[in-house]
Amino acid sequence: METTRLYRPVGLKEMELIAESDYKSFPPRLEWQPIFYPVTNQQYADQIAFEWNTVDEFSGFIGIVTVFEVKIAFLEKYEIQNVGDKNHNELWIPSEDLDDFNSNIVGEIELVNVYFTNRSIESTNAELMLRLNRFRK
Secondary structure: OOEEEEEEOOOHHHHHHHHHHOOOOOOOOOOOOOOOOHHHHHHHHHHHHHHHHHHHHHHOOOOOEEEEEEHHHHHOOOOOOEEOOOOEEEEOOOOHHHHHHHHEEEEEEEEEEEEOOOOOOOOHHHHHHHHHOOOOO
């Protein structure tokens, strides 16, 4: 079984829901979110987390970059979309396909970077806060 590494920048609430799944799945999209978009490289995920999530109240003023492995055979039906610079590559997974996407994740969803601000909200999930705080500088 071959996998590929994908990244997803998230805010605090989404990260709390990922933690509730034991780091095995992404939560369902909200009504106004028809697409789930993981990205293909950490540089782009870092850029989104830092530039968008840290200034967004809905994200808790914190940018979190996750990484995970997905079965390549499942992803073959989705085209990589370039949405700007040469490294701005992402997959557009319709929200109705998210359960199938989650079932094709191999292993855990891991943290690879966290961007805090002086306005970052803390999680009430103590175990998650321990993981997040490992990235505090």
